[in-house]
Amino acid sequence: MQDYIKQLNPSQAEAVLGTEGPSMVLAGAGSGKTRVLTYRIAHLIGNGVSPFNILALTFTNKAAKEMRERIEKILGPQARNTWMGTFHSVFAKILRIEHLKINFPADFTIYDTVDSKNLIKAIVKELALDDKIYKSGVVLSRISTAKNNLISAEKYSNDEHIKQEDKMTAKPRMAEIYTMYQNRMLKSSAMDFDDLLFKTNILLKDQPDVLLKYQHMFKYILVDEYQDTNFSQYVIVKRLAAAHRNLCVVGDDAQSIYSFRGADIGNILSFQKDYPEAQLYKLEQNYRSSKNIVNAANAIIANNKDQIHKTVWTDNGDGEKIKIIKTATDNEEGSFVAKSIFSEKMNSQAQNLEFAILYRTNAQSRSIEEALRKHNIPYKIYGGLSFYQRKEIKELIAYYRLVLNPHDEEALKRVINFPGRGIGKTTIDKVIIAANNNETSMWNIISSPNKYPGIGDSTQSKLAAFVDMINGFHKVIRKFTAYDLGQQIASASGISKEYFTDKTPEGVSRYENIQELLNGLKHFSALQEDEHFEEPTHTLDKFMSDIALLTDADNEKDEDKDKVALMTIHAAKGLEFNHVFIVGMEENLFPSQLSVHSRTELEEERRLFYVALTRAKKTVHLTYAQNRFRYGNVVFSEPSRFIAELNEEYIEKNTNKPVVRVQASSSHSAEFAAPRPVIKSTFVKLSSVVQAKSSSNNSADISEGVDVEHMRFGKGKVISIEGNDANRKATIDFEKHGKKQLLLKFAQLKVIN
DNA sequence: CTGTCCTCACTTTTT
DNA sequence: GTGAGGACAG
Numbered sequence: 001m002q003d004y005i006k007q008l009n010p011s012q013a014e015a016v017l018g019t020e021g022p023s024m025v026l027a028g029a030g031s032g033k034t035r036v037l038t039y040r041i042a043h044l045i046g047n048g049v050s051p052f053n054i055l056a057l058t059f060t061n062k063a064a065k066e067m068r069e070r071i072e073k074i075l076g077p078q079a080r081n082t083w084m085g086t087f088h089s090v091f092a093k094i095l096r097i098e099h100l101k102i103n104f105p106a107d108f109t110i111y112d113t114v115d116s117k118n119l120i121k122a123i124v125k126e127l128a129l130d131d132k133i134y135k136s137g138v139v140l141s142r143i144s145t146a147k148n149n150l151i152s153a154e155k156y157s158n159d160e161h162i163k164q165e166d167k168m169t170a171k172p173r174m175a176e177i178y179t180m181y182q183n184r185m186l187k188s189s190a191m192d193f194d195d196l197l198f199k200t201n202i203l204l205k206d207q208p209d210v211l212l213k214y215q216h217m218f219k220y221i222l223v224d225e226y227q228d229t230n231f232s233q234y235v236i237v238k239r240l241a242a243a244h245r246n247l248c249v250v251g252d253d254a255q256s257i258y259s260f261r262g263a264d265i266g267n268i269l270s271f272q273k274d275y276p277e278a279q280l281y282k283l284e285q286n287y288r289s290s291k292n293i294v295n296a297a298n299a300i301i302a303n304n305k306d307q308i309h310k311t312v313w314t315d316n317g318d319g320e321k322i323k324i325i326k327t328a329t330d331n332e333e334g335s336f337v338a339k340s341i342f343s344e345k346m347n348s349q350a351q352n353l354e355f356a357i358l359y360r361t362n363a364q365s366r367s368i369e370e371a372l373r374k375h376n377i378p379y380k381i382y383g384g385l386s387f388y389q390r391k392e393i394k395e396l397i398a399y400y401r402l403v404l405n406p407h408d409e410e411a412l413k414r415v416i417n418f419p420g421r422g423i424g425k426t427t428i429d430k431v432i433i434a435a436n437n438n439e440t441s442m443w444n445i446i447s448s449p450n451k452y453p454g455i456g457d458s459t460q461s462k463l464a465a466f467v468d469m470i471n472g473f474h475k476v477i478r479k480f481t482a483y484d485l486g487q488q489i490a491s492a493s494g495i496s497k498e499y500f501t502d503k504t505p506e507g508v509s510r511y512e513n514i515q516e517l518l519n520g521l522k523h524f525s526a527l528q529e530d531e532h533f534e535e536p537t538h539t540l541d542k543f544m545s546d547i548a549l550l551t552d553a554d555n556e557k558d559e560d561k562d563k564v565a566l567m568t569i570h571a572a573k574g575l576e577f578n579h580v581f582i583v584g585m586e587e588n589l590f591p592s593q594l595s596v597h598s599r600t601e602l603e604e605e606r607r608l609f610y611v612a613l614t615r616a617k618k619t620v621h622l623t624y625a626q627n628r629f630r631y632g633n634v635v636f637s638e639p640s641r642f643i644a645e646l647n648e649e650y651i652e653k654n655t656n657k658p659v660v661r662v663q664a665s666s667s668h669s670a671e672f673a674a675p676r677p678v679i680k681s682t683f684v685k686l687s688s689v690v691q692a693k694s695s696s697n698n699s700a701d702i703s704e705g706v707d708v709e710h711m712r713f714g715k716g717k718v719i720s721i722e723g724n725d726a727n728r729k730a731t732i733d734f735e736k737h738g739k740k741q742l743l744l745k746f747a748q749l750k751v752i753n
Numbered sequence: 754c755t756g757t758c759c760t761c762a763c764t765t766t767t768t
Numbered sequence: 769g770t771g772a773g774g775a776c777a778g
Contacts, residue, residue: 059767087768113768260765383766383767424755427754568765630764
């Protein structure tokens with residue numbers, strides 16, 4: 001039983017064994033944090049604590065799943081009974097159990113961000129406000145911030161300070177929108193992500209018996225990634241832990257990268273103030289990365305002011321230096337990465353899954369993907385548009401949501417006329433107005449439209465047919481398995497047919513996605529315990545109960561295993577790879593241009609870079625492109641300031657051969673801002689062609705005041721020239737296209753007299 | 754009420 | 769380059 005303790009270093013062992021009372025584990029990157037968490041839980045259960053009395057909270061489903069699997073490996077199936085999951089999923093579960101106490105039906109809908117934004121758009125429109133000022137995203141994040149700080153709509157409306165703030169940002173009617181938003185959510189029996197936490201707080205605050213019940217239940221509470229908790233989560237944890245005080249939080253302030261969504265690094269910084277008797281454990285030995293990587297990462301994070309002191313070190317070898325590669329364009333950056341992966345695979349028999357390509361924004365994946373495809377390197381993109389966010393999936397899911405909860409307004413609006421059934425905008429607007437006037441849901445209006453004036457007879461019968469269909473399914477939710485019912489809904493609604501008849505490649509793919517969702521339902525339904533034949537156990541409501549909280553990362557398939565991973569740095573947190581490429585190391589991209597004006601935001605970007613570096617076990621490549629496609633045209637960029645922050649002794653600058661060779665091919669696209677270069681048959685041939693071309697225009701002739709002609713922009717005059725050699729850049733005022741900046745080495749300019 | 758064309762905003766990160 | 773949403777005609 002005590003075996004596993006031997007697998008731990010002294011500070012890890014202490015952190016595992018100190019189970020009683022509050023404790024904080026500060027875990028440097030790669031220091032075996034997950035190991036400590038899982039062993040701690042295993043240790044608790046091993047010493048007689050019931051799994052039902054343990055609550056372990058994480059931020060992603062993936063982290064929860066991984067922890068569960070690791071505990072199961074140590075202890076066997078009894079580990080399954082631990083309360084383990086994301087904040088959102090655990091408390092959604094509790095809210096469904098306690099729904100009567102908060103006046104919600106048990107099968108309330110969870111709105112995702114898109115639903116929330118749509119609702120806000122609708123409200124802004126109804127209030128006849130300017131949607132350029134009250135942008136849905138901005139309004140939602142304002143509401144979200146309020147909720148995460150436990151400020152209700154009522155409190156918000158009565159707060160003078162907030163009122164002033166909203167006046168300053170020219171949004172004096174924010175409070176009104178917030179209030180209407182909550183009313184509509186209530187009428188729709190819906191909650192957004194923040195509500196799940198907010199309502200949990202209300203529940204625990206206003207219902208002492210409920211609080212007592214869960215305090216008693218959760219004798220031991222563990223929180224992973226504590227540095228990423230927001231105020232709302234912080235208070236929930238504090239309340240639940242108040243009785244037993246067996247609270248263990250694990251985190252690393254240097255890896256706090258979610259302050260933009262309300263995470264408060266202060267929660268971890270002030271833990272010892274909240275729990276003066278708290279034990280502090282520091283895990284400082286890094287087992288993951290080479291010395292070069294660990295030291296470089298330390299040097300980076302040392303530039304930040306806000307941090308808890310901690311010395312991460314490693315026994316591992318020096319390893320290779322961090323390589324820094326400059327390329328001319330983003331396409332070339334992609335080729336460089338693909339070629340490096342290819343040659344590394346050749347040289348060291350590395351598998352695809354040992355590589356990760358990390359970037360700041362999802363939009364950067366394109367050029368990388370293209371290059372990987374060209375080199376036949378299998379890859380998988382993590383994040384981005386998730387399966388559940390695809391149009392066709394959202395539509396089918398909306399039908400399911402509506403069947404479970406007909407008051408779900410966003411679901412109703414999405415499908416009431418899809419596939420088309422002649423219920424148009426005019427009718428929908430009338431229904432919305434009637435619903436608002438009568439303080440009720442849209443569903444209640446269309447259920448008896450004859451009570452409300454202005455809706456014609458033929459429309460009424462169309463509405464009745466729709467209502468009957470949904471009602472019909474609603475009555476039999478628990479009579480069929482999720483698959484049987486889901487299948488019937490897909491065909492009766494016309495969704496299946498709609499996409500089946502669409503034979504465009506897009507339509508075919510949408511149809512396949514529908515089938516995939518139905519397959520998921522089938523798998524789910526197959527879990528049916530066959531001893532009880534009479535009643536299906538795996539019904540649609542069960543399937544749907546947490547689908548809004550799922551993301552793609554949660555159901556990885558086997559065939560995706562040996563693939564190069566492409567993801568944002570945020571998505572890479574908690575993962576590790578032998579070889580890491582961090583691409584787009586450019587000013588205004590990483591750090592993001594939105595962050596460079598404030599110190600705290602810049603520090604968060606720096607922590608993000610720290611996270612990226614520390615994902616690597618063996619090698620790190622940093623690449624940056626001088627020209628990059630953004631918003632459809634080429635922009636010039638400077639290398640990221642973070643590169644300059646890297647200590648010389650850990651790095652190796654490298655503008656090596658592959659770079660020069662590729663330059664020619666990408667210069668092609670860079671200048672014409674036209675379709676990406678089609679992949680060519682013979683690489684060498686093309687580059688020689690382009691080089692020949694560029695040598696024919698003698699850029700040395702170009703100087704200030706000279707008239708020039710450009711293939712695409714036509715005639716113009718050179719205003720100024722800056723930079724030298726390969727980086728000479730000219731500002732040219734074109735007759736038809738105005739001023740443009742062009743790199744002379746790419747621009748094919750002809751001097752005219 | 755439906756379909757098409759055009760404009761424009763988008764690119765921070767996620768439960 | 770892309771996708772969503774609005775304007776307008778049929």
